[in-house]
Amino acid sequence: MHKALRIGLVIVAMLLAPLVVRYLPQNQYLMDVIITTLIYVTLAIGLNVTVGLAGLLDLGYIAFYGLGAYAAAIVMHGGAAQAATAGGPGFWLAIPVALAVACIAGLLIGLPTLRLRGDYLAIVTLAFGQIAKLSENNWDWLTNGPQGMEVAKPVLLGHELRSPYLLYYVIAAIALLTWACVRNLNNSSVGRAWVAIREDEIAAGAMGINVPKMKLLAFMTGAAFAGLAGAFFATKSGFISPPSFDFIETVIILAMVVLGGMGSLPGVILGGVILAVLPELLRSLPGILNLEGTFDITPYRMLIYGGAMVLIMFWRPEGLLPEAHRRRELHGATAESETGTAPG
């Protein structure tokens, strides 16, 4: 009952957030930060399935996000379109297509990597990420190459969703859906099978878990939500080009997962929020502290960002909100109250 109440409160807060932000200074900018944060949270939850639960280190994750974005753009405007036209099938049709494209890509990258583990898997997925980005850069006939593609806004009941306040609700719905699906999988035989594979692949197979099938499902699940987020990113920013899907983005999302607590859903959400908001906070810090003009923080911004990450990992190696089990393992506590998953 308490859990349902908490979830209800979060949903109400998410519904009301834009109404509050509207009355704050710099509200357009704030909405933009919130939307970007929700995109990152969605990506972090998705990557957590592959890396945190199934233990498959995927360094090409951002490729699924990019493929979702390009799939959406191409569905909405046709290949290599330079100017976005408001007509066409629109964003709502682009969503299932982006989802399908990302899923198929997840399957294709998953297949050859089934026999690989650890470092080798990481290298192959890293290469996949590069291939995806280079293809987006070079297939001019389809993606318009480095010039990028313009993408129209979603149209709902004849209205174009231009305002960030309305776009916010689209990404909020995507983030909530991602959270709910992954949470449900987490507390089921599917999630436990992924954990089993992460803990001991041989034993998992001997207990009847179809290891290749479950690994593919982990790749596809993570990819699907990245594809969704990518489709939204395309329509929200109105323009996509290959540099948005660079390797560094995968690193940032991976940092969100590790920093928050691998395998822990609340943890990766917190990690996503912190790492998405922190750079923006640092950007506006001089303004907040009335130091504008006397102190230029720009050269130190990434230094502080990186330093904060190092400090957090030093202080809490298992992440900010670790998986219930993991916390007990690393701190050696055995109290019943810390047990998150009693049966029944």
Added chain:
Amino acid sequence: MSAEQSAVTEARLPKAAPQLLLEKVTMRFGGLTAVGALDLGVYPGQIFSLIGPNGAGKTTAFNVMTGVYVPTEGAVSFKGKPISGKKPWDIAKLGMARTFQNIRLFGGASVWENVAIAAALRIHASYLEAMFRLPRHYGAEKDLARAALDGLDFVGLADRRNDLARNLPYGQQRRLEIARALATRPELLLLDEPAAGMNPQETEDLMALINRIRDRGVTVVLIEHDMSLVMRISDRIACMNFGSKIAEGTPAEIQANPGVIQAYLGEGD
């Protein structure tokens, strides 16, 4: 052959074919022959022990039976069906389960989750049913929790259900591995050195547990170095050395076999 069997074993020995049958099974790794032309037949309801010095090929034989390795030559069949070349999860589904010599629990998962993961082989909801919380998912979760608790109760670990598997003492980890294997509802259970590292009391408890498993109608194949346990519990024993079977028979026959004694104590002259 039946003349050699004790009356008890004879009663358990059905007229039917062996449940598990290895025919001329050879497993080579490069130039090394870990198992050479091994013939083995295990009948339903038996407690069958595989003994032999370290490196004799016993665990390799287990790995061939459970699909971890595909035999270089020869055939393995289970319940009359050929299984060599089948994947471990397919063999588990057919009704064969195992434990591991070097304990391989899901250390980062809780004790009950370890058992529930295995029980999901027979009780499960599909991916989409789990993702969208359809009614079948709730039914499956309830059945899994009950199966896990029953399984833990059977090996006496119900009160440790919420502990992390990795944090259990050694003897309890071995029993959890047995509970996990039983949760797949096997007809044949392979135990790889279950008494290793146990104190005498734990070994006595283990022996009672193995007998209770057999009483449930599960055939047990045992790799074990504790000869007192093996001799007291086994219906039939096969002894391996350098990858080959050097003797097979009842405990009394094995104890009297000069080849077995030589394998364990080395060359006499």
